[in-house]
Amino acid sequence: MRNQVRALRTQRGLAQGQLADAMGVSRQTINSIENERYTPSLPLAIALARYFSVPVEEMFDDQGA
């Protein structure tokens, strides 16, 4: 699923590992989400959206999946 995770993360100057620690997942999971190889669960998607203070539908684009 297309998403803005990488864009938002780099915008804030965060490393994948830092975001992973904040979300309680592995760095590989963040990498997989950014590369659209893994679609996160609803709780993780909401946590990511909350972390970056953006709506979930703005962060994840199911139309372009």
Place this chain on the structure above:
Amino acid sequence: MIKERSQAIMRSKWFMPAFCLGLGGVVLLASWLGGQLGNGVFGLVVMAAFGLFFLLVSGRSETVRGLTTNRDERFVQIDLKATGVAGLTLITTLIVAWLVEIARGHDGSPYSWLGAIGGLSYALAVAFFRWRG
């Protein structure tokens, strides 16, 4: 609380090595009871080596760490898929072995029983998880 405690134990880096060592001990005991102490010692050494491997590699490999001590939701998904593939491989092997045994004029044991256990446990698991929602 029990669930949290058991999860904490399983997340410890010592869980997999201890599990391997424990399994090796069981193999040693079973082999000793069967009068094959040499095979048991070999089994224990192999399992201890696996345990040591997990202990040493989990500090360096994020993948091994993810699959053993620090499972996040993606690794849980990977584990489920891998378990599914392993189960499918096993049941396919059982069916082929069962057919070969029947074609040889035997009754298909023990493959028929193992296949039946696999099929029944699958049906029960589907019913349980459907009921649980």
